[in-house]
Amino acid sequence: MSSRLVRSRLLDLLARQRGGRRALGVSATPAKESVVSSDTLLNDQTLPPSCGPRSRSLLKFGAIAAFTAALGTTAYASYAYTLDEVEEKANKLRAMTKGLVGDDTSSFQKYNNLVYSTSMKVPLKAVELYLNLRRTIEDQVRGFTEPLSEKLLPDLHPQEQHVFTLVLDLNETLVYSDWKRDRGWRTFKRPGVDAFLEHLAKFYEIVVYSDQPSMYVDPVLERLDQKGCIRFRLSRAATKYVNGKHFRDLSKLNRDPSRILYISGNALESSLQPENCVSIKPWKLENDDTALLDLIPFLEYVALHSPTDVRSVLASYQGRDIASEFIERSKEHQRRMQEQKQHRGFWRR
CATH class of the missing domain: 1.10.287 (Helix Hairpins)
Structure with a gap:
């Protein structure tokens, strides 16, 4: 009995040892396979895309869009x-x-x-x-x-409130500047300019108003006006810049606009007050030019008779050459005066 019991226990122990060895042998192989398969699985997987660069690009796009919108709004507000x-x-x-x-x-x-x-x-x-x-x-x-000041000229003396202001352009009106390769720049005086300035300085306050820089205007007038007929000089800094062009703004002269005459070879194209303009032929070195001298009778007549508003006088000459038209009107006036004298003499007889 006891021998049977001992035998059975020995058989059970041997069976367990064999089963344990088999279990270890089976489990060792799958363990290797599981490790290898895990490495393979990890190697086959791709890393998820990084979201950093994309986020930065979105931020850049948003910033650029916001800046563009702000700039567009600012531009529209400035325009509208x-x-x-x-x-x-x-x-x-x-x-x-x-x-x-x-x-x-x-x-x-x-x-x-x-x-x-x-x-x-x-x-x-x-x-x-x-x-x-x-x-x-x-x-x-x-x-x-804009002009450098709201008052380009000082106040007129109280005793000269009746005096008219004669504003003159410089280039192609009083002088002409010409350039040639062999001699460079040279400035020429218009025929009759000396007599014109000297005579009208007795009746007018003469002002030169140019669109050229003062570094050009001052030396030219120093040579041109050696007798001091021109009271004031105004250069480019006193003009109004509009659409790429410098205009003379006569309203800034600190003078009564009804007593201002502006003479220029390009008067209507260079002044903001066409009602004060006296247009003459632009001078470009013509030797037989007499435009300045031809204007003296009209300007002297205006100064002596002192109309209430010179702009209405200039309006009556609109579209006509003032110098020649004034001569024709003067002749017509003299003819009428002569007829009236003859008519009076007839009735006295």
């Missing part, structure tokens, strides 16, 4: 509205931002007003920044486009 109009709209925005409420306003309404006013502070700051920047830019631009 004047500075005063933008200032008026900004004042309305400031009033809305204050969020004034009455004592009887509900708490909910007060809260809404507070939220609205807080949210509008950033746009208001942007508008104020735009206004300050635009004022600065327009002030700088105005320094180049």
